[in-house]
Amino acid sequence: MKLSLLKRKETPSFLRRWMKGIQAGSIQSIIMWSFSVFILVIVAIVAVLLYDKFSRTAEQNVFLSTQQIVDQVSYNLEDYVDGMAQLYRAIEENMLADGQWDDDQVTRQLDTIMSSRDDIVSIGLFDDQGSLLRNHPSMPVRESARVSQQSWFHSAMRVSNHLSFSLPHVQNLYDDTYKWVVSMSKGITVVHDGEPMHVVLLVDINFKKIDELSSRISLGKRGYVYIIDEGAGNIVYHPQQQLIYMGLRNESVEKALTSSDSYIDESAGLKRLNTVKSVVNIGWKVVGVSYLDEIMTTREEMNRYLVQVVAVVLVLAVLISLLLSAMLTRPIRRMGQTMKAVERGDFNVELPLKGPLEVVQLSSRFNLMLDKIRQLMRQIIVEQESKRKYELEALQAQINPHFLYNTLNSVVRMVGMSKNEEVITMITSLSKLFRISLSKGKTSITVGEELEHARHYLTIQQMRFKRKFDFTIDADEASLSCFTLKLVLQPLIENAIVHGIEYMVDEGLIRISARVQGDMLVLEVADNGVGMPQQKVESILADTQSYKDESRIDSGSGSGVAVRNVHDRIRLYYGIQYGLEFESEQEEGTTVRVYIPVMRETGEEARDDE
Amino acid sequence: MNKRCKLLKMLGLCALMLAAAGLSACSTSQLGNVEESPIRIALVAPVHAEEQGDAMRLGADAAAKEFAVELEYISFEPMEGAKEQLSAALQIVQKGASAVLIDPADERVLTELAASAFAAGAPVVALNDERTAKGVMAAIAIDNEEAGRKAGEAMAELLGGSGTVAILRSDRSDPDLEQREAGARAVLAEYAGIRITDGAVCGNSRDACWQAAKQLLDKGPLDGVLALEIQASLGVSDELKRREEQGKTKIVTFGNELEQLELLQEGIIHKLVVQNGFSTGYLGVKQAVALLSGERIEKLTLLETKVIDADNMFWMNNQKTLFPFVQ
Numbered sequence: 001m002k003l004s005l006l007k008r009k010e011t012p013s014f015l016r017r018w019m020k021g022i023q024a025g026s027i028q029s030i031i032m033w034s035f036s037v038f039i040l041v042i043v044a045i046v047a048v049l050l051y052d053k054f055s056r057t058a059e060q061n062v063f064l065s066t067q068q069i070v071d072q073v074s075y076n077l078e079d080y081v082d083g084m085a086q087l088y089r090a091i092e093e094n095m096l097a098d099g100q101w102d103d104d105q106v107t108r109q110l111d112t113i114m115s116s117r118d119d120i121v122s123i124g125l126f127d128d129q130g131s132l133l134r135n136h137p138s139m140p141v142r143e144s145a146r147v148s149q150q151s152w153f154h155s156a157m158r159v160s161n162h163l164s165f166s167l168p169h170v171q172n173l174y175d176d177t178y179k180w181v182v183s184m185s186k187g188i189t190v191v192h193d194g195e196p197m198h199v200v201l202l203v204d205i206n207f208k209k210i211d212e213l214s215s216r217i218s219l220g221k222r223g224y225v226y227i228i229d230e231g232a233g234n235i236v237y238h239p240q241q242q243l244i245y246m247g248l249r250n251e252s253v254e255k256a257l258t259s260s261d262s263y264i265d266e267s268a269g270l271k272r273l274n275t276v277k278s279v280v281n282i283g284w285k286v287v288g289v290s291y292l293d294e295i296m297t298t299r300e301e302m303n304r305y306l307v308q309v310v311a312v313v314l315v316l317a318v319l320i321s322l323l324l325s326a327m328l329t330r331p332i333r334r335m336g337q338t339m340k341a342v343e344r345g346d347f348n349v350e351l352p353l354k355g356p357l358e359v360v361q362l363s364s365r366f367n368l369m370l371d372k373i374r375q376l377m378r379q380i381i382v383e384q385e386s387k388r389k390y391e392l393e394a395l396q397a398q399i400n401p402h403f404l405y406n407t408l409n410s411v412v413r414m415v416g417m418s419k420n421e422e423v424i425t426m427i428t429s430l431s432k433l434f435r436i437s438l439s440k441g442k443t444s445i446t447v448g449e450e451l452e453h454a455r456h457y458l459t460i461q462q463m464r465f466k467r468k469f470d471f472t473i474d475a476d477e478a479s480l481s482c483f484t485l486k487l488v489l490q491p492l493i494e495n496a497i498v499h500g501i502e503y504m505v506d507e508g509l510i511r512i513s514a515r516v517q518g519d520m521l522v523l524e525v526a527d528n529g530v531g532m533p534q535q536k537v538e539s540i541l542a543d544t545q546s547y548k549d550e551s552r553i554d555s556g557s558g559s560g561v562a563v564r565n566v567h568d569r570i571r572l573y574y575g576i577q578y579g580l581e582f583e584s585e586q587e588e589g590t591t592v593r594v595y596i597p598v599m600r601e602t603g604e605e606a607r608d609d610e
Numbered sequence: 611m612n613k614r615c616k617l618l619k620m621l622g623l624c625a626l627m628l629a630a631a632g633l634s635a636c637s638t639s640q641l642g643n644v645e646e647s648p649i650r651i652a653l654v655a656p657v658h659a660e661e662q663g664d665a666m667r668l669g670a671d672a673a674a675k676e677f678a679v680e681l682e683y684i685s686f687e688p689m690e691g692a693k694e695q696l697s698a699a700l701q702i703v704q705k706g707a708s709a710v711l712i713d714p715a716d717e718r719v720l721t722e723l724a725a726s727a728f729a730a731g732a733p734v735v736a737l738n739d740e741r742t743a744k745g746v747m748a749a750i751a752i753d754n755e756e757a758g759r760k761a762g763e764a765m766a767e768l769l770g771g772s773g774t775v776a777i778l779r780s781d782r783s784d785p786d787l788e789q790r791e792a793g794a795r796a797v798l799a800e801y802a803g804i805r806i807t808d809g810a811v812c813g814n815s816r817d818a819c820w821q822a823a824k825q826l827l828d829k830g831p832l833d834g835v836l837a838l839e840i841q842a843s844l845g846v847s848d849e850l851k852r853r854e855e856q857g858k859t860k861i862v863t864f865g866n867e868l869e870q871l872e873l874l875q876e877g878i879i880h881k882l883v884v885q886n887g888f889s890t891g892y893l894g895v896k897q898a899v900a901l902l903s904g905e906r907i908e909k910l911t912l913l914e915t916k917v918i919d920a921d922n923m924f925w926m927n928n929q930k931t932l933f934p935f936v937q
Contacts, residue, residue, distance in 0.1 A: 144875045144877060144920065169926075172875060175872075176872070178868065180935075207936050222675065239675075240676075240892075241930050242668075242886060242888040242889065242892075242934065243669075243672070243892060246889045246914070248892070
C-alpha cells in the first residue's frame with residue numbers, strides 16, 4: 001500500500017524535480033537547451049510531415065506509373081491483336097473468296113501479305129480431317145505433326161466461323177523449325193469445286209513480338225509484366241515461366257484472374273503491387289508486378305537524408321544557442337561578479353553601461369543603488385560621530401563645572417551673609433538637580449522628572465540672579481507620564497536667562513509648560529526678555545548638517561550652540577520631523593517649543609541597541 | 611576558469627556531433643559507390659553444348675535481373691575445347707569477376723580454375739558437375755543416378771520388360787556419366803527379360819559415335835540403345851536412319867538439343883531424359899549471390915529431370931523447357 005502510494009507519487013515528483021532542475025539551471029543552459037529543443041522539435045515535426053508527404057506521393061506515383069505502364073502494354077497488345085485479326089481477314093478473303101486456293105493469283109497475293117508483315121510465320125489451310133490443302137510458304141508438313149490433335153484445330157472445329165487465338169506454343173508442323181507462335185484459326189465453310197467444304201484456316205504469327213513487348217517492360221528495378229489467359233489462367237508470357245514450371249517460383253495467378261484492378265500480395269516475404277488489365281479482344285490479362293520495397297528504399301534514402309538534415313540543424317541550433325546564451329548571460333555574469341565584489345566590501349565599483357537594454361537599465365539601477373548605499377553609509381558615519389559627540393556634551397551638561405562653580409560661589413556668599421535658609425534651599429536644589437541629571441545613567445526620563453529638574457535649576461538660578469526673574473511651571477496631567485530625552489529644557493532655560501533676562505531692566509518671567517497636543521508632546525520655554533531679531537531666530541536652527549564643528553567648541557557660552565545641540569539630539573533620537581521651534585519678538589520675549597513624540601514608556605528599551 | 615571549461619566541453623560536444631553528421635554523410639556516399647559498381651558474375655558456358663549453354667544463360671540472365679547483378683557470358687565455338695574454356699575462365703577471374711559459374715569440360719579445368727579463383731577470393735559455382743575441388747563453393751547438378759534410373763525405367767517400359775539393350779558410353783571418365791550408367795543398369799537388372807549386351811564407347815563427336823553404333827549394330831540386332839551422351843544418341847540415330855530401321859531399335863538418351871527433339875518427334879529417339887538448363891543457370895547465379903552476401907547455403911543443389919517422349923513434348927509446361935527460345 002505504502003509502496004504503491006510512493007510509486008504513484010514518484011512520476012509527478014520526478015517531473016517537478018526536473019522542472020525545478022531546469023528552473024534552477026543557469027540562464028545560459030536554459031536558453032541553450034530550450035532553444036535547441038525548440039528548434040529540434042520544429043525540425044522534427046517538419047521532417048516527419050515532409051517524410052509522410054513525400055513517401056505518400058512516392059507511393060502514389062508508383063501506383064500510378066504501374067497502372068499507366070500496364071495500361072499501355074495492354075493497349076499495345078490489343079492494337080497488335082486487332083491488326084493481326086485484320087490481317088487474318090485479308091488472308092481469308094484472298095484465299096477463300098472464290099473457293100479456289102491453288103491459283104497463282106492467290107499465291108501472289110499471299111506473297112504480298114507475307115512480305116508486308118514479317119511476323120507471319122506461316123499460313124495453312126486444312127480440311128476437317130486435318131490434312132493440308134494449301135500452305136504458304138509451301139513446305140511439307142511433318143508426318144508426326146498430328147494436326148487434328150492440336151489445340152488450335154480443336155478450337156476452330158468446336159466453334160465454326162469464329163476466329164480463335166491459341167496460347168503461344170511451339171509450331172511443330174514443319175521440318176527444321178520449332179518457332180514459338182500464336183495460332184489464329186477459324187473453321188470456315190466454303191464452296192469448293194461446287195461443293196460445300198469445311199476447312200480450317202491457320203495463320204501462325206510469331207510470338208516474338210509479344211514476348212519482346214512484354215519482356216522490355218520493367219517496373220522499377222525488379223518489377224515485371226506477365227500475361228495470363230483469362231479462361232484457364234495459363235501463363236501466356238512470364239519472364240520466369242520456366243522457373244514456375246519447375247516449381248522454383250510461384251505466381252499467384254488465381255488472384256490475378258479474379259481481380260480487375262490492383263492488389264497487393266506477398267511473395268518470398270516481399271510485398272508486391274499487382275496491377276491487372278484485361279486485353280479484351282484476345283482474352284488475356286496483363287499483370288504488372290512491382291516491388292513495394294523499392295519504394296521503401298527511396299523512403300529509406302529520404303529518411304537517411306532527413307536524419308542528416310535534422311542532425312546538422314541540431315548541431316547548428318546548439319552552436320547558435322550556445323553563442324546566443326553566452327552573449328546574453330555575459331553581462332549578467334559580469335554583474336554577478338561586481339555584486340560579489342560589493343559583497344566582499346568593495347563599494348567603489350561601477351558597472352559599465354553597455355549591452356542589451358534591460359542589462360543597461362539594471363546596471364544603472366545597480367549603480368544608483370550602490371551610490372545610495374555609499375551615501376547612506378557616509379551619513380551613518382556622520383550621525384554616529386555626532387551622536388557620540390552629543391552624548392559627551394550631554395554628559396558634560398550633567399555636571400557643568402562653570403554652573404557648579406557659580407552656584408557654589410553663591411552658596412559661599414550666602415553663608416557669609418548667614419542666609420542659612422537660602423543656603424539649605426540652594427544646596428537641596430543642587431543635589432536634586434544632580435540626582436535627576438544623573439538619573440542612573442538613563443538617557444530618557446519622564447516629563448515630570450524633567451520639569452522637576454527644570455524647577456531646581458530655575459530655583460538655583462533665581463537665587464544666583466537675586467530674584468531678577470520669576471518662573472512658572474504648568475503641565476498637563478497627561479504629559480507628566482510621558483518620556484523625554486533628559487536635560488532638554490535646561491539649555492533652553494539657560495539660554496532664556498543668559499540672553500533674554502540678564503540684560504533686562506525689569507523683572508523677568510520664565511514660563512515652562514508641558515502639554516500633549518495630538519500625538520505630539522510639546523514642551524515650551526517662554527520668556528519675556530529682550531527677544532531676538534528674526535534673522536537670528538532663523539540662523540539658530542539653520543541647516544544642522546552644514547554647521548561647522550569648530551563653531552561649537554564654546555558650548556554653554558550662549559552662542560546658541562547648546563540649543564542647536566538639543567535640537568539635533570531630538571532629531572537624531574525621534575526623527576527629523578521633531579525638534580525645536582523658535583518664536584521671538586524683540587523687546588517682547590522668546591518662546592521655544594520642543595516637539596517630541598508622545599511616548600508612554602521609556603525609550604531606553606527601543607534605543608538599547610544604539 | 612570553470613566556465614571556460616564548460617564552454618570548451620560544449621564546443622567539444624558540438625564538434626563531435628558535426629563529426630558524426632559528416633561520418634554518416636560519408637558512409638552514405640560510400641554506399642552509393644557500392645551501388646555504382648555492382649557484383650559481376652561470370653558464366654562460363656559448357657563446350658560442345660550450345661543449346662544447353664544458351665538455356666543456362668537465359669536462366670542466369672533472369673536471376674541477374676532479379677538480384678540486380680551484372681552477368682558476363684562466355685561462350686565457345688563448336689571447335690573449342692577444354693583448353694580454351696580454362697584459359698577463358700582464368701582470364702575472367704583475373705579481370706576481377708566477383709564469382710564464376712562454370713560447366714567444366716573436365717576435371718582439370720575445374721581444379722585449376724577453382725585454385726585460381728580461390729586465390730582471387732571469387733567463389734566458383736560448378737554447374738552440371740558434382741565434382742568438388744578446393745575453391746568450389748557450390749554445385750548445381752542433376753541427380754545423375756536418378757536420371758539414369760529414369761532412363762532405365764523408360765527403356766524397360768519401351769521394351770515391355772524384355773529385350774537386348776546396349777549402352778553407348780563415353781570414352782572419357784566422367785563420374786556423372788558413370789552414375790547415369792549405374793542408375794540405368796540397376797533398374798534394368800531388375801527386369802529378368804532384359805539383357806544388357808556389351809556396349810560401345812565413343813568420344814564427343816557425332817561421326818565417331820556413328821562408327822561405334824555401326825559396329826555395335828553389326829554385331830547383331832538390338833532392341834534398345836541407351837546413349838549416355840548427346841553425340842552418342844545422334845550417332846546411333848544416324849546409323850538407324852541409314853539402315854532404315856528407325857523406330858525398331860528404341861533409343862533412350864539424355865539432353866534436349868534441337869536435333870534430338872526433332873528425332874524424338876519423328877520417332878527415331880523414343881525417350882529423352884531432360885534437364886532444365888534455365889534452372890541451372892538461375893540457381894547458379896542465385897547461389898553465387900548468396901555466397902557473396904555471406905549466407906550459408908547447401909553446397910550441392912540437385913535438380914529434377916524429366917522424361918520426355920513424342921506424346922508429351924508439346925505439352926504446355928514441357929514446351930518451355932525444351933524450346934526455351936522465342937525466335
